[in-house]
Amino acid sequence: VVHIAAVNKDRSFDDYQRIYNTIAEKIREEDEYDGYIGYGPILVRLGWHSSGTYDKNDNTGGSYGGTMRFKLEQSDGANNGLGNARAFMEPILKEFPWISHGDLYTLGAVCAVQELQGPKVKWRPGRVDMPEDTTPKNGRLPDAANGADYVRNFYARLNMNDREAVALTGAHCLGRTHLKNSGFDGPWGAASNSFTNEFFVNLLNEQWKLQKNKAGNMQYDSPKGYMMLETDYALVQDPAYLKIVKEFANNEGAFFKEFASCFQKLLENGIDYPKDAPTYVFKTLDEQDL
Numbered sequence: 557v558v559h560i561a562a563v564n565k566d567r568s569f570d571d572y573q574r575i576y577n578t579i580a581e582k583i584r585e586e587d588e589y590d591g592y593i594g595y596g597p598i599l600v601r602l603g604w605h606s607s608g609t610y611d612k613n614d615n616t617g618g619s620y621g622g623t624m625r626f627k628l629e630q631s632d633g634a635n636n637g638l639g640n641a642r643a644f645m646e647p648i649l650k651e652f653p654w655i656s657h658g659d660l661y662t663l664g665a666v667c668a669v670q671e672l673q674g675p676k677v678k679w680r681p682g683r684v685d686m687p688e689d690t691t692p693k694n695g696r697l698p699d700a701a702n703g704a705d706y707v708r709n710f711y712a713r714l715n716m717n718d719r720e721a722v723a724l725t726g727a728h729c730l731g732r733t734h735l736k737n738s739g740f741d742g743p744w745g746a747a748s749n750s751f752t753n754e755f756f757v758n759l760l761n762e763q764w765k766l767q768k769n770k771a772g773n774m775q776y777d778s779p780k781g782y783m784m785l786e787t788d789y790a791l792v793q794d795p796a797y798l799k800i801v802k803e804f805a806n807n808e809g810a811f812f813k814e815f816a817s818c819f820q821k822l823l824e825n826g827i828d829y830p831k832d833a834p835t836y837v838f839k840t841l842d843e844q845d846l
């Protein structure tokens with residue numbers, strides 16, 4: 557499968573910055589969502605899950621075709637709860653009908669990372685909505701009840717190495733788990749809406765106890781009421797991953813640098829960009845004094 561980015565000469569940086577600002581202002585406005593966590597974390601998850609179906613072996617899946625808009629992909633259990641993120645995006649699609657779903661879902665994720673004080677993430681337009689029959693089969697998104705070998709294998713399918721895998725999982729500094737979505741119990745204590753390296757600091761500093769939660773699923777809980785998935789905890793069980801976790805826990809800049817590059821790579825997996833395709837770095841609302 558080949559997906560060529562469509563270079564739309566009628567649209568400029570300002571058009572996309574306007575969509576960025578609309579999303580960012582809506583995140584700021586609707587701050588009560590999910591116990592005042594806000595929509596940022598779930599917008600990051602929407603962009604990530606739109607892209608996480610990619611398979612480097614046949615170049616299928618990924619963000620290009622915007623197939624997250626179809627009910628088949630939405631019915632994948634791993635996508636439970638993302639309807640709230642899609643509902644958030646409905647009015648944006650109405651106001652800007654010229655943007656593709658793939659571009660909007662990935663732009664929303666970049667906007668959320670930046671507005672939650674994370675690193676600047678480069679973004680390129682050009683994804684083109686594909687028909688329903690191109691939707692990848694369910695089952696490509698990861699399952700939390702696994703260890704390091706599974707995690708390494710899963711990320712290899714997305715063409716991500718150990719450092720990229722650890723950095724990407726660092727997005728679990730945001731938001732929380734929800735029993736009704738995933739069967740994992742999210743603490744209110746550690747849930748956050750600012751992008752930091754705390755995921756790595758907590759992994760190393762908290763005492764973790766593997767136990768069955770009230771839905772009968774295994775998760776790691778800490779005395780402070782924090783939680784980690786088995787796939788999160790795998791990052792301190794595997795010596796190669798552990799080394800990177802320690803680096804990112806002690807150097808937030810190194811984490812930000814790696815996250816910025818591999819999050820863009822994740823959101824662009826499977827897409828061929830012509831050499832005249834533009835690359836955008838959006839300004840935050842704060843940088844525009846908005």
Ligand code: HEM
Nearest residue numbers: 597598604698699700724727730731732733734737738787
């Ligand atoms: C092995 C890989 C991964 C697994 C098994 C996994 C699993 C999960 C699960 C079970 C939840 C809770 C969903 C809910 O109950 O609402 C969650 C939340 C989340 N995940 Fe992951 N995840 C993985 C990787 C990633 C990556 C690569 C990113 C982004 C770069 C990411 C971003 C998020 C965010 C932001 C949330 C919070 C969403 C919210 O607060 O509504 N995750 N993840």
Ligand SMILES: Cc1nc2ccc(F)cn2c1N
Nearest residue numbers: 728729730731732746747783
């Ligand atoms: C704060 C926080 N956010 C998340 C998101 C997903 C997950 F699996 C764990 N998380 C934790 N501890």
